[in-house]
Amino acid sequence: MNENTVKGPASYFPSIEKKYGRQISEWKALVLEAMPARHMELVTMLKEKHGMGHGHANAIVAHTLAEENS
Incomplete structure (x- = not known):
């Protein structure tokens, strides 16, 4: 794994956007x-x-x- 590899919950974001057709910012809202x-x-x-x-x-x-908690 290189240093640019996204880890944690954000690693799901590309597949979420592709599957559900909305930007992550919309889901967060x-x-x-x-x-x-x-x-x-x-x-x-x-x-x-x-x-x-x-x-x-x-x-x-x-x-x-x-x-929100950071």
Whole structure:
């Protein structure tokens, strides 16, 4: 693995954008609009309202919450 390899939740972003047809910034905005909520509530929202898979939803929520808490 080289030093430019994306790791963690962001490594899912290219496939999320391709599969669901929205930019990551749009998904993050949806998460932020749903706050305050717990992590798994946000994951469930993305899954139920937007048909997102668990891993993809979890990656977006984890990344968004980490940015908000940094």
